[in-house]
Amino acid sequence: MLFFSYFKDLVGREVTVELKNDLAIRGTLHSVDQYLNIKLENTRVVDQDKYPHMLSVRNCFIRGSVVRYVQLPPDGVDVDLLHDATRREARGG
Amino acid sequence: MAGGLRLFTERTGEGAGEPVFSHDEELIHLQPSVAIALGNHSLEAPGTLYMTSRQVVWLSDSDRSKGYAVDFYSVSLHAVSRDQEAYPSPCIYAQIDTGDDDEESDSSDSESNDVLDLSKISELRLVPEDDSQLDILFDVFCECAELNPDPIEREEEHNWIFSAEQMVTDGAEVDDSEWNDVLAPTSSIGYSNGDNDLAHTVLQLQINDQRFEDPEEMDKDSDSANA
Structure with missing residues (x-):
């Protein structure tokens, strides 16, 4: 559940979610669940020329299994905290 | 899928x-x-x-x-x-x-x-x-x-949680009880073929998680679990 809690801490921040079909959507992280389903608000499509039909979308629900990458705000990544958390998880704690 | x-x-x-x-x-x-x-x-x-x-x-x-x-x-x-x-x-x-x-x-x-x-x-x-x-x-x-989560997604996600000790000591029975807890919310609401998927997930987990062990032995294990 490491990444679930990690993403939960980023709620309210601006992220870019890249889907496995190459569509990339930028928006405010509204919520995330245990399956890493992601809800975004105030969304905009990164490549608007290629996906004009997505322009009309302001909020969306993205299925966790279709997400390829989530780009995080640089200052939203606490490297030390993440190090500790991954070590704890690796020990099974 | x-x-x-x-x-x-x-x-x-x-x-x-x-x-x-x-x-x-x-x-x-x-x-x-x-x-x-x-x-x-x-x-x-x-x-x-x-x-x-x-x-x-x-x-x-x-x-x-x-x-x-x-x-x-x-x-x-x-x-x-x-x-x-x-x-x-x-x-x-x-x-x-x-x-x-x-x-x-x-x-x-x-x-x-x-x-x-x-x-x-x-x-x-x-x-x-x-x-x-x-x-x-x-x-x-x-x-x-x-x-309606993907079974595959759960495997990947949970790969992160298993420690080396757990991989060695946990048998299928232990996995089972853990997975029942995790899956109960979805399977009780009419998730399709809940039991089959559960068995499939546990099977996959054994294969994926114990990748450092002898692969042939793992194949035998999965076969016997299938039978």
């Missing part, structure tokens, strides 16, 4: 009738007077929208032979679309995972002959006559999507 859009014709009763769902499937929401547009095709005459614990079903009110269904696990993304410049009517927009990565070919393929190839439809729009219902439909859509 992804099933895509398909025809749905199982109806019972008089007139437009009611859809026939399987016994372990629960109707979560019903929305009358919803028009549907598949891919780039034009809007079709209104029908009734059913959202169950497993799938979205749309049935034409006028033509009993016309109806579509898509499983929630095939819906990659859904959203409320209100910008009338992008689409004339406020709608629920959904992207469907067709299992085909070549997205560009989807619309042209499905339009190239007279028979619509539903399995290639990669997006659809649901236009309720009463657009004040859009937010409710969106929320129900989210709720239902969460009831």
Whole structure:
């Protein structure tokens, strides 16, 4: 559940979610669940020329299994905290 | 894994009738007077929208032979679309995972002959006559999507949690009880083939997690578990 809690801490921040079909959507992280389903608000499509039909979308629900990458705000990544958390998880704690 | 859009014709009763769902499937929401547009095709005459614990079903009110269904696990993304410049009517927009990565070919393929190839439809729009219902439909859509996680996704996610010690000491029985706890919320709400999927997941986990062990031995283990 490491990444679930990690993403939960980023709620309210601006992220870019890249889907496995190459569509990339930028928006405010509204919520995330245990399956890493992601809800975004105030969304905009990164490549608007290629996906004009997505322009009309302001909020969306993205299925966790279709997400390829989530780009995080640089200052939203606490490297030390993440190090500790991954070590704890690796020990099974 | 992804099933895509398909025809749905199982109806019972008089007139437009009611859809026939399987016994372990629960109707979560019903929305009358919803028009549907598949891919780039034009809007079709209104029908009734059913959202169950497993799938979205749309049935034409006028033509009993016309109806579509898509499983929630095939819906990659859904959203409320209100910008009338992008689409004339406020709608629920959904992207469907067709299992085909070549997205560009989807619309042209499905339009190239007279028979619509539903399995290639990669997006659809649901236009309720009463657009004040859009937010409710969106929320129900989210709720239902969460009831239908991918089994594969759970394996990947849980690979992170298992420590080296657990991999060595845990037998199938221990895994079982843990997985029952994790899966209970979904399987109790009519998740399809819950038991089978559970067994499959545990089996996969053993293969994936104990990748540092002798692969041949693992194969034997999975075979005996299958038998």
